[in-house]
Amino acid sequence: MDLEFHQLDLRYEELRGRSPARERRLLSSLAEVGQQAPIVVVSPVSSGRHVVIDGYKRVRLLRRLGQDTVRATAWDLGEAEALLLERMMRAGDADNALEQGWFLRELRERFGLSGEELSKRFGRTPSWVSRRLSLVAELPESVHAHVRAGAIGAHAAMKYLVPLARANRADGERLADAVAPLGLTTRQMAIVHAAWLGANAEGRALIVKDPGLVVRAHEEARRAKARPATPAEQMLSDLGALGGIAARVHQRTRRGEVRGLLAPEREEIRHAFSQARREVERLIKRLGKELDDARPEHANRDPATA
Structure with missing residues (x-):
């Protein structure tokens, strides 16, 4: 019809x-x-x-x-x-857990079905019914509205907004209202939730003002990490590591650790130190020459310029 x-x-x-x-x-x-x-x-x-x-x-x-x-x-x-x-x-x-909770609550409130009756009708345990009803009760109604509208995924709401609402119901509502217009994925919601947990009151105010900024910053950091390092970045990293290692060994010598070594150990360290010094001296000579040749007054000798 x-x-x-x-x-x-x-x-x-x-x-x-x-x-x-x-x-x-x-x-x-x-x-x-x-x-x-x-x-x-x-x-x-x-x-x-x-x-x-x-x-x-x-x-x-x-x-x-x-x-x-x-x-x-x-x-x-x-x-x-x-x-x-x-x-x-x-x-x-299959319904998600929130939809199951909505349905159970409707049957209980509209038709007066008890938890035991609901468990029999669904072929589930009474504790399963109780957990679904508790899940619905823990989320503020405004968050339910965002989930029903499809603005927030049910999985993201259950995983991140339910724990937040348990701790502070107002915070759960504030964050949900802020992210709903963005249509975030569960992974992006995890990024915002982690930033929220690690922020102070001022940081949380900024997150609520623009949660998309948190996601964009995280994505940019991820892309930067995945981007291959330039030759200059690689050299700076290596030189930083070299300086750090030298400073660490120097601290050990200042604490007198060399004096406490056995004779065979001192001989091994002497041999390793000689090799390291040769490599460092070679680096000093070569890198110093390359940097001098690349100065503006020697631009005609700069391989990159050539």
Whole structure:
């Protein structure tokens, strides 16, 4: 049957998160070939409208395409039974933990199902039901709204915003409101979360003001680290290491460590020191000459200039 949109009751729309990528693909399909699968509804309630059980994305996108009606099929079941059956039939498109929590909370509050009844209906333990309900309770409602809208991924919310909200609910809301417009990936959310944990009050204020800056700075540092070092950078690194090693050995001699060595050990060190000194003297002679030749007054002798 075909139903007009005003005949639909969308009371369970908030039980599913949105995926912008999936909705783009479905929108393209609907525009190209039209609606292929009907939505699922149950018998009209007292208002005379049909309660939608499955097909919320199709309803939203058909409206965007300017359609007046949606094709539907009606199940001869009560609302609770229809919702449970629809979830069982969607086993291949499993809900995330937050969606499971939303669904359990709805069944408990709307239909009065106890934790024990819910565990039996889902074939799960009572502790599984309790954990999902606790997860929903721990996140501020504003964060739930961002997840439902697809602005924050459910996995990122569970991994980073739930622990933050447990420690400080206001901080969880502030950070969620700041990152939601950016559509960060879970990896990028991890970068912002790590920066938040390591920052003081002033640093956190800056993160909230522009969390994208944290992500960009991290990406730039990663690219710089992956970029091959220039000859000058390599030489500076080697000379820095050489100076550091020389300073460390000098400190050891000042502490008198050489005097405490056995004769064979002193002989080994004397031999190694002679070799090191020869290499350093060769470096001093060669590098000094190269640097002198590369001075501005000797530009005609500079290999790079040539």
